[in-house]
Amino acid sequence: GNSVTQMEGPVTLSEEAFLTINCTYTATGYPSLFWYVQYPGEGLQLLLKATKADDKGSNKGFEATYRKETTSFHLEKGSVQVSDSAVYFCALRNAGNMLTFGGGTRLMVKP
Amino acid sequence: EAGVAQSPRYKIIEKRQSVAFWCNPISGHATLYWYQQILGQGPKLLIQFQNNGVVDDSQLPKDRFSAERLKGVDSTLKIQPAKLEDSAVYLCASRVTGGANEKLFFGSGTQLSVL
Numbered sequence: 077g078n079s080v081t082q083m084e085g086p087v088t089l090s091e092e093a094f095l096t097i098n099c100t101y102t103a104t105g106y107p108s109l110f111w112y113v114q115y116p117g118e119g120l121q122l123l124l125k126a127t128k129a130d131d132k133g134s135n136k137g138f139e140a141t142y143r144k145e146t147t148s149f150h151l152e153k154g155s156v157q158v159s160d161s162a163v164y165f166c167a168l169r170n171a172g173n174m175l176t177f178g179g180g181t182r183l184m185v186k187p
Numbered sequence: 188e189a190g191v192a193q194s195p196r197y198k199i200i201e202k203r204q205s206v207a208f209w210c211n212p213i214s215g216h217a218t219l220y221w222y223q224q225i226l227g228q229g230p231k232l233l234i235q236f237q238n239n240g241v242v243d244d245s246q247l248p249k250d251r252f253s254a255e256r257l258k259g260v261d262s263t264l265k266i267q268p269a270k271l272e273d274s275a276v277y278l279c280a281s282r283v284t285g286g287a288n289e290k291l292f293f294g295s296g297t298q299l300s301v302l
Contacts, residue, residue, distance in 0.1 A: 080229070119191065119293035120230070120278065165229050174243065175291070177229030 078103045080178035082166045088184045089156055097151040097181045099140075099166035107168040109133075109142050109149040110175070114163045123151075123164070158185045189213065191294035193279050199300045205267040208297045212260070212281030216292070218242075221254055221264050222278040224296070230278055236262060237284075269301045 082099045089095060101109065111123040111133070124133030129144035138153045149166060166178040192211040200206050212219050217238050222230035233252065235242040238259035247254065251270070256262040266273055276296040282289045 117295070119295045120280075121293070122290055167229070174232060174235075175230075177231070179227065179229050 078107065078168060078170055078174075078176045080166050080168055080176055082164075082178035082181050084179070085163075085182035086184050087181060088186065091158055091185055091187050092155045093185075095151070095153040095156045095160075095183065097164055097166075097183070099149045099151065099178060101147050101149065101166070101168050103147075103168055103170055103176075105171050106144075107170050109140070110167040110169065111138070111140055111149070111151050112165040112167060112177075114165065114180075116162070120165065156183070156185045158187050161185045191279055191281055191292050193277075193294035193297055195297055196295070197298045197300075199302065200269055201302050202271055203268040205265065206269055206299060207263050207265045208277050208279075208299075210262045210264070210279030210294060212262070212279070213292055215283065216281035217259070217284050218282045219256060219262050220280040220291075221262070222280065224276040224278055226275070233264070266299075269299075271301050274299055274301045 079102045108127045110125045112120045113123045114120050124135040126133040126142035132141045140149050140151045161184050163180045163182045165180045167175050169175050194209050219236045221233045224230040233247045234244040234254045236256045239256050254264045276298045278296045279294045280291050282291045
């Protein structure tokens with residue numbers, strides 16, 4: 077079956093530090109990959125996506141590259157801000173159009 | 188544009204009681220999902236509707252959970268009777284259709300505590 081594994085948090089960084097949140101997946105076929113973000117008190121929001129191998133999704137300074145050879149979709153940002161503090165979920169969508177989420181990684185950015 | 192609305196925001200009940208959650212998707216969104224998010228875990232799909240029909244309910248514990256979307260708009264999710272392990276945030280999400288490239292919009296969720 078499909079599964080998504082992401083690094084456990086919380087990840088605590090100082091403002092302007094470099095961020096990496098690891099995500100690996102197991103899936104049959106060629107899934108689409110996503111990062112969702114959940115800010116405190118808000119619903120899940122799509123952050124970025126990639127639909128095929130070697131695609132790079134990007135949004136709000138965040139990037140992730142679909143690596144089929146390593147089955148990974150790591151989230152990166154060069155300089156985090158306090159406002160980036162949230163829970164980040166990696167997810168995949170298979171041909172059946174069902175989303176499978178990872179367990180989430182809490183990011184805390186300190187000023 | 189109004190987002191996906193859910194109510195109540197919080198609910199506390201005792202085990203073996205019943206509870207219902209309500210979701211109003213974004214206007215015009217034919218596809219609606221209910222997810223269960225247990226603390227520290229990612230959301231798990233419970234059921235998917237396309238208009239008023241069920242597309243997938245394979246992960247819905249049907250002995251105690253039920254959901255309906257009678258007019259293809261609002262939806263309710265019910266738990267009867269509740270167990271301690273049902274404590275979670277219940278998320279509703281919607282999209283225009285089931286299309287693979289369409290964005291999914293989530294509500295803020297209903298946080299259920301079963302004591």
